[in-house]
Amino acid sequence: MPIYRLTKTSYLAVILCFSFVFTLLGAGARPVRAEDPYDGMRLKLLHLILGDDPYSLPVSDPVLRSKLAKMDSAVSSCAAASAPCSSGKGVWDILNRGADRNYLWVDLPFTSTDSYTKSGDITNSYNRLLSMITVYYTRGSSFYGNMALKNDVLSALDWLYTQEYNTTAAPYGNWYHWQIGVPQALTKIGILMRDDLTAAQLTNYMSGVNRFIPDSAARTVSGSPLMTGANLLDQAISVACRGILVKDAAKITNARDALGSVFAYVSPAAAPNTLPATAFTRTAPSTNEQMGEKYPANPKQAIQGMLKYWLSKDTSNQILDSSSTCQYFQLKQIVNSAVPSRGEKTGTSIYANQDRAVHLRPGFGFGLSLSSNRVDKYESGNKNNVQGWYTGDGLTYLYNADSGQYDDFWPTVNRYRLPGTTVDTQKRTNSSNTVQVSLLNKRRAAPRSSDLSGQLFILGACRFF
Structure with a gap:
């Protein structure tokens, strides 16, 4: 599956989407009496749709x-x-x-x-x-x-x-x-x-x-x-x-x-508002040890600190402007909370199962999109991404203070000469060679990587023909 540009706003949408999932049956509700547990869950969903935290009228x-x-x-x-x-x-x-x-x-x-x-x-x-x-x-x-x-x-x-x-x-x-x-x-x-x-x-x-x-x-x-x-x-x-x-x-x-x-690998601390103590409750199976040493001890605070930092750097107010009403109230609470801002994140993360790598240093971030026997070169379905031919062949992404550098990127970029890729210019047809698992799995090996103290990293992939 190809990686597309993810801005802080779209990352936020992903995070708050997970928030919706986790609070689906356990978030705060409107101040209306619930007749039974089903009504109570519906009232909580109303809160998520309307974002109707108390606010005075007229709206100031x-x-x-x-x-x-x-x-x-x-x-x-x-x-x-x-x-x-x-x-x-x-x-x-x-x-x-x-x-x-x-x-x-x-x-x-x-x-x-x-x-x-x-x-x-x-x-x-x-x-x-x-x-x-x-x-x-x-x-x-x-x-x-x-x-x-x-x-x-x-x-x-x-x-x-x-x-x-x-x-x-x-x-x-x-x-x-x-x-x-x-x-x-x-x-x-x-x-x-x-x-x-x-x-x-x-x-x-x-x-x-x-x-x-x-x-x-x-x-x-x-x-x-x-x-x-x-x-x-x-x-x-x-x-x-x-x-x-x-x-x-x-x-x-x-x-x-x-x-x-x-x-399966989300701990209760990361999702404190999962299913309530009813017949629908399920105990989360994982622990911080299962998640690995990089998993934060207080994941809720870590996520809120990250959001607080992003919001502090969003001088154009894109995040708050694009959020739903419910998300807006949630974000305002984070901004006004005592949770410390995370600050700029640095380090290297290798996502082997997704064939992706992210390298963060002061002032910039660098992303790398690969493919292997787990992840195909690109996905094209429902008439979408029909020219994503080389997005899994080493496509690189550079992020810095220029927040608008990728505006209109895909409509204008040369699909045969994507950054970081080495490919020929043979004529391709839309959606060609997208997913041929039986053949591709025999030809592509998984990426190999080395993380050198989070400051430098080496990553490569071997191909067998």
């Missing part, structure tokens, strides 16, 4: 105010009192509300001759409805409690269930949309709207999800791969959310076990 925090304004403008570019309006450009403004409609949005018509594009129309439609209903429940939004908005969302959800995503729909195009894209959006919508859905609506929507991902490792659509890593996590989270909504302990247990298989 300029960053939070800007976030709410962006959310609102995406829904309608018109004044709230006149929304939706025919001249507007928000997703509510351009929603097709006709009784005899064949689509919800004209740019997502479900008529493309390309099945991948057509299946993407389903996910994108649900994501737009998610953005609409999120502002309905967000305090401080101009559309908070707007009944017309909620009713349009409900009508559109029923249309999508009847026409596109249900227990009898024949899947087409990209498996991802049926098993990950739609379930993620639809279960979040369910978490938000459960109290505003009829029993029949909740059953219908969640039956559609269950049809395509009856369990975390399901492969119900042609072309879906063996579920591991991020794909398994994505499906497990949706299975868990559905289990919470329909109060199905078996589904939650299945999701818990899938998450545990991915995070």
Whole structure:
């Protein structure tokens, strides 16, 4: 799998994504009484979606105010009192509300001759409805409690269930949309709207999800791969959310076990808010000794100290601006906490199982992307990364104070002359020679490396033909 540019903002997204996984069933909740453990877990998920830590109205925090304004403008570019309006450009403004409609949005018509594009129309439609209903429940939004908005969302959800995503729909195009894209959006919508859905609506929507991902490792659509890593996590989270909504302990247990298989080497100290002390609890098996001597004694503080340092260096405010509302409150708490900032990190890390290496010295970082019998040269699927031919042949990345040096890198770089690689210029076709495990495993040996006190390192790979 190729490495792409990871900025501090995208690293943050990864870290906070793990935070979502770990707090999925154990984070703080909204101050609303839970009727049973399932309701309690749903309230905790509401907190993660809305980020509704107490804040005074009207909103005075300029960053939070800007976030709410962006959310609102995406829904309608018109004044709230006149929304939706025919001249507007928000997703509510351009929603097709006709009784005899064949689509919800004209740019997502479900008529493309390309099945991948057509299946993407389903996910994108649900994501737009998610953005609409999120502002309905967000305090401080101009559309908070707007009944017309909620009713349009409900009508559109029923249309999508009847026409596109249900227990009898024949899947087409990209498996991802049926098993990950739609379930993620639809279960979040369910978490938000459960109290505003009829029993029949909740059953219908969640039956559609269950049809395509009856369990975390399901492969119900042609072309879906063996579920591991991020794909398994994505499906497990949706299975868990559905289990919470329909109060199905078996589904939650299945999701818990899938998450545990991915995070087998995460210690309880790193994830203090894993499953609560209920029937769904699982004890994390690993210890600091299993993780190795470089694993921090206090991983939570280490992660928070790292984030605090990044935030202190983010003079353009990219991290806070791009974070979700919930993430924003979490980051503000870290900034205002007594946790010491980590400072600049130096050292060398060899990730042998991923065929990657990172070398950090004062003022710069250097990354190296290799391949072996564990990791193929590059991955190209679903019409993505079709020219990543040489990203596993020694591609190097240099990071320094120039935070914009990789802006528009991939659209402009010569794919035959990537930094650090030595390749010929034979004409390549899109997605050629991506994954041929039976052949590649015989030809490529694993990288060999030496770490010299964290200041210098030697890394190379042998090839056998």
